[in-house]
Amino acid sequence: MARDPNKAEKSRESIMNSAIHEFARVGFHQTKISDIVANAGFSQRTFYIYFKNKEILYMEILENWKNKLIQQFIIEKKNLNDQTNICRRWEGIFKFMAYNPDYTRAVYLMNPYIEEIRKDIINSLIQIMTQEQENGYLRREVSIGILAESTLATMESLTLRFVLNGKESPIFLAEQISDIYQNGVTQKNSNNF
DSSP states (O other), rough: OOOOHHHHHHHHHHHHHHHEEEEEETTTTTHHHHHHHHTTTTHHHHHHHHHHHHHHHHHHHHHHHHHHHHHEEEEEEETTTTTTHHHHHHHHHHHHHHHHHHHHHHHHHHHHHHHHHHHHHHHHHHHHHHHHHTTTSSSSOOOHHHHHHHHHHHHHHIIIITTTTSOOHHHHHHHHHHHHHHHHHSSSTTTOE
């Protein structure tokens, strides 16, 4: 008797969602497969139909999250000169981080592989931003490596301090960061320095 592919995909997704919750709650090392499947309403046997082990499951969760985040950094080519794209980019990033706080916590707060994920994100940002610089969207004198690192650090810090705890909305943060990136932080025509 053949399995229903929709039911199988829903079972797999349910196990992944339960795992995300557990990884966010207690971290990778403390999470038990028995807790994942119990919370999802399945047996351990069902877990092993979809995943070889806990690490394979976790790496898939991380890879999915990383790829979805990287998509938030991409600006549509038809709008490269549209300055509102900076705000849209940041808004997309913060909304993504806020959409499933457990997902973000599992990846950033409870992740033994965070440095590997960060390196992949930085490399993707460098590629994206180099293309934007070549297209004239970013100034030529801007160091892409420093911009990529500072972008990731800003995203991480503001997400942990303001987004995950609901202290600020993604839209407000996007507007603030966009303003800083576009206009700087000093008063125009200021002689105070």
